[in-house]
Amino acid sequence: MDPAGRSAVVDLIAVLVAVTAGEPRVMTLDGGRALPSGPFELAHRSLQSGLRDWVEQQTHHPLGYVEQLYTFADRDRGAGPAAARVISISYLGLTREEVGRDSAQGWRSWYDYFPWEDWRSGPPAVIEKVVAPALTVWAETGSAERRHRVALAFGLGGNPWNEDLTLQRYELLYEAGLVAEAQQPRADEQGSGVPGRAMLADHRRILATGIARLRAKIKYRPVVFELMPPMFTLLQLQRCVEALGGRLVHKQNFRRLVEQQELVEETGETAAETLGRPAKLFRFRHAVEVERAIAGTKLPLIRS
Numbered sequence: 001m002d003p004a005g006r007s008a009v010v011d012l013i014a015v016l017v018a019v020t021a022g023e024p025r026v027m028t029l030d031g032g033r034a035l036p037s038g039p040f041e042l043a044h045r046s047l048q049s050g051l052r053d054w055v056e057q058q059t060h061h062p063l064g065y066v067e068q069l070y071t072f073a074d075r076d077r078g079a080g081p082a083a084a085r086v087i088s089i090s091y092l093g094l095t096r097e098e099v100g101r102d103s104a105q106g107w108r109s110w111y112d113y114f115p116w117e118d119w120r121s122g123p124p125a126v127i128e129k130v131v132a133p134a135l136t137v138w139a140e141t142g143s144a145e146r147r148h149r150v151a152l153a154f155g156l157g158g159n160p161w162n163e164d165l166t167l168q169r170y171e172l173l174y175e176a177g178l179v180a181e182a183q184q185p186r187a188d189e190q191g192s193g194v195p196g197r198a199m200l201a202d203h204r205r206i207l208a209t210g211i212a213r214l215r216a217k218i219k220y221r222p223v224v225f226e227l228m229p230p231m232f233t234l235l236q237l238q239r240c241v242e243a244l245g246g247r248l249v250h251k252q253n254f255r256r257l258v259e260q261q262e263l264v265e266e267t268g269e270t271a272a273e274t275l276g277r278p279a280k281l282f283r284f285r286h287a288v289e290v291e292r293a294i295a296g297t298k299l300p301l302i303r304s
Contacts, residue, residue, distance in 0.1 A: 009039060009086050009087065010039060010087050010089065011037050011038070011039055011086055011087065011088045011089070012037060012038055012039070012051040012089055012091070013035050013036070013037040013088050013089070013090045013091070013203065013206055014027070014035060014036045014037065014051055014055045014063070014066075014090075014091050014092075014093050015035060015069065015090060015091065015092050015093065015206060015207055015209075015210030015211075016035075016036060016055065016063070016093040016095060017092070017093065017094055017095070017110075017210065017214060017227070018094075018095050018096055018097035018107065018227060019227045019228075019240045019243050019244065020097045020107070022239040022240070022242075022243050023109050023111075023243055024109065024110050024111070024211075024243045024244050025097055025107040025108060025109055025110070026107070026108060026109075026110045026113075026207060026210075027055075027106050027107055028106050028107070028108050029058060029106055030200065032106075032108050032112070032197060032199075033197075033198070033199050033200050033203075034199060034200045034201075034203050035199070035203045035206060035207065036055045036058045037088075037203075038053075038057075038058070051063070051066070051091050052066070055093070063093045063095065064093065064094060064095050064226060065093065065094040065095075065223065065226045066091050066092070066093045067091065067092050068089070068090070068091055068092075069090040069091055069092050069206070069209050069210055069213055070090055070206075070209050071087065071088065071089050071090070072087070072088040072090065072202055072205070072206065073086075073087045073088070086201070088202060088206065090206045090209060090210070092210045092213055092214060094214075094223060094226035094227055095226070095227075096227060096228075096229065108197075110207065110211060111246075112196070112197045113196050113197045113199065113204055113207060114166065114169075114170070114196055114207075114208065114211070115195055115196055116131055116154075116169065116194070116196075117163070117166055117169075117211070117246050118246045119161060119163070119246050119247050120242055120243075120246060120247065120248055123155075123161075126194065126195055127154060130194050130195065131154065131173070131178075131194050132154065132156060134176070134178050134194065135150045135154065135172065135173070135176060135178070136150070136156075138150075138176040138177075138178070149168075149172060150172060152165075153165050153168045153169045153172055154169060154172075161247075163215050163245050163246050163247055164212055164215050164216050165212070166208045166211045166212040166215065167205070167208045167209050167211075167212045169208075170204065170205060170208040171205070171208075173194060174205070178193055178194050179193065179194065179196065179198065179204070180193065180198035181198055181199070181201075181202070181204060181205070214244055215244060215245055215246075218241060218244055218245065222263055222284075224237070224240055224241055224244065225263075225284040227240055227244075228240060228284070230283060231267050231269065231271075231281040231282065231283050232281065232282060232283075233271055233279040233280065233281060233282070234254075234255055234258065234264075234279070234280075234282060235279060237258070237264075237282070238251065238254050238255075241254070262285060263284065263285060264282040264283065264284060264285055265282065265283060265285045266280055266281070266282055267280075267281045267282060267283050269281045
């Protein structure tokens, strides 16, 4: 129980990610407003086993690769002063969306929640038209440090866009009162709230944390293979990396890196691509499963 006399609840929350048809997708519940979650119970053998139990109960989707993300326990971001203090322990899970499952309706593109994060077709119009003007007004009422944070996070004033700063960008929008979760009148009064699907409590913040972690991780660990089918073309692998990073990669450089690090091997089979001759099918080289834990092989995001 906290000093205010309120009880504390430990909540396990999963950011369950798949890439389907070149789109990064996240498993959601409650019409897209929440991530799979449930309380940690004494019957659970461990935190991770508790998480697996809840996710499989709620989504009917077994978890594969899982790692802990972060523990959220901010007192001022709960449901209200009288509510129980919620300690949210979040996890990142990587899987493949299975077409035909009842849970398929819960998969949504993570760019529905963060439209300013998708740079695959160039700078998103929402930044220039909505985000930058609103944040500029907010930043000018604060310190030079605030203006610097805005410029650095959103690539303004000549700063480059850094795809890894997903969480920092959401936190800035929250601090400025420009997202619905902030529950501040400023955005409504100015009519300057930014587009993007809202989520319950701090679930969009937790999703942003998962995106940032995965974007950083694909640059030094080949976890992207957890999202690929058993056999795939190099173009499919490239599109998966681009979907996660929100940036295009240089095709030839990307393929050169994959070959140099010996991450894949040919299967001897081919698949029909949209254009041109049939493409070779590859699979993840199983020996890398051991090597990657020691040497840190990678699939870095190389910008075109």
